[in-house]
Amino acid sequence: MIACTEFIAAYSELFKFLEKKGGKKAVADFWNYLSDLYLKASLKKLVKLHGIRGCWLYWAKALNEEAADFTMELDDKAGIFKINMHYCPSKGRLLHWRHLKPYAGYCLHCDVLYRRILEPLGYCYAADFSQTDKARCSVVITRNGPGRVRLKRSSAKNR
Amino acid sequence: MTRKAADNKYLHKDFHCALNLGLEYVRKHFGDDAVRDYLRQYARSFHAPLIRALRRRGLVALKEYFRNIYAEEGAPVRINCSRDELRLETDYSPAVRHIRQKGFAVSPLHGATEFAVHAAICEDTPFAFELARYDRKIGRSVQRFYRRAP
Numbered sequence: 372m373i374a375c376t377e378f379i380a381a382y383s384e385l386f387k388f389l390e391k392k393g394g395k396k397a398v399a400d401f402w403n404y405l406s407d408l409y410l411k412a413s414l415k416k417l418v419k420l421h422g423i424r425g426c427w428l429y430w431a432k433a434l435n436e437e438a439a440d441f442t443m444e445l446d447d448k449a450g451i452f453k454i455n456m457h458y459c460p461s462k463g464r465l466l467h468w469r470h471l472k473p474y475a476g477y478c479l480h481c482d483v484l485y486r487r488i489l490e491p492l493g494y495c496y497a498a499d500f501s502q503t504d505k506a507r508c509s510v511v512i513t514r515n516g517p518g519r520v521r522l523k524r525s526s527a528k529n530r
Numbered sequence: 531m532t533r534k535a536a537d538n539k540y541l542h543k544d545f546h547c548a549l550n551l552g553l554e555y556v557r558k559h560f561g562d563d564a565v566r567d568y569l570r571q572y573a574r575s576f577h578a579p580l581i582r583a584l585r586r587r588g589l590v591a592l593k594e595y596f597r598n599i600y601a602e603e604g605a606p607v608r609i610n611c612s613r614d615e616l617r618l619e620t621d622y623s624p625a626v627r628h629i630r631q632k633g634f635a636v637s638p639l640h641g642a643t644e645f646a647v648h649a650a651i652c653e654d655t656p657f658a659f660e661l662a663r664y665d666r667k668i669g670r671s672v673q674r675f676y677r678r679a680p
Contacts, residue, residue: 385568397559401555
């Protein structure tokens with residue numbers, strides 16, 4: 372059995388394996404496939420049912436189960452949800468396992484998986500991945516609509 | 531909401547579902563052998579410290595490892611370990627159970643997370659691996675690690 376506590380290593384190795392097999396496109400195709408199937412009954416369902424509060428409900432469960440070090444903020448009225456990840460448990464583990472070399476674009480999977488769910492539902496997803504070498508990142512999700520400011524797309528630096 | 535890592539136990543069982551989808555993706559796009567190749571790559575890379583411990587300390591290293599991961603998953607396991615053989619018996623796989631509970635179809639190659647990974651751990655060690663019994667439906671298994679004949 373691969374324990375769920377070992378999954379992050381298996382995930383990173385899977386990205387490396389796919390890239391060797393079919394290049395970056397194979398990795399991107401897999402992330403799209405995973406987003407469609409894995410997040411359909413969770414994030415997608417919650418956001419459809421509860422609007423931006425669905426983001427809060429989804430990440431409150433996921434990040435607590437992952438024992439993340441984070442701050443989450445929700446402004447339901449303004450349609451803004453923020454995650455400030457002080458120490459990502461996934462990237463943190465990959466940095467901690469010194470015998471493993473993480474997949475170079477590891478953190479990008481979050482961007483692809485979540486953006487693919489949220490943008491078609493009318494939300495803007497913006498992330499700052501500039502400090503992933505310290506297992507830190509931040510995400511801002513805003514509800515689109517008249518008078519709302521669109522945030523810049525994710526920073527691609529230092530993923 | 532602010533949380534520190536120490537506020538919670540690290541146990542996100544939905545990761546079992548994500549891995550299962552990963553196995554299915556590889557199987558459908560690259561074939562059954564690719565799933566085994568991927569799991570071998572994972573095992574040789576991630577379990578390098580465990581492989582070293584197996585060479586140095588023998589089967590007791592595996593016994594400690596399995597006790598630990600099954601305890602973390604909250605699943606029962608029976609382990610009998612001697613100098614020459616380790617026998618591991620489970621009533622179900624917590625991974626398979628969780629995947630089913632979440633309504634996903636279990637990959638027909640999910641069992642490879644046992645046999646392909648464990649066989650790869652034994653490569654270049656004095657030990658070999660045998661999956662003596664495996665029930666695909668619930669992941670119940672009997673597994674043997676044993677000293678190779680000289």
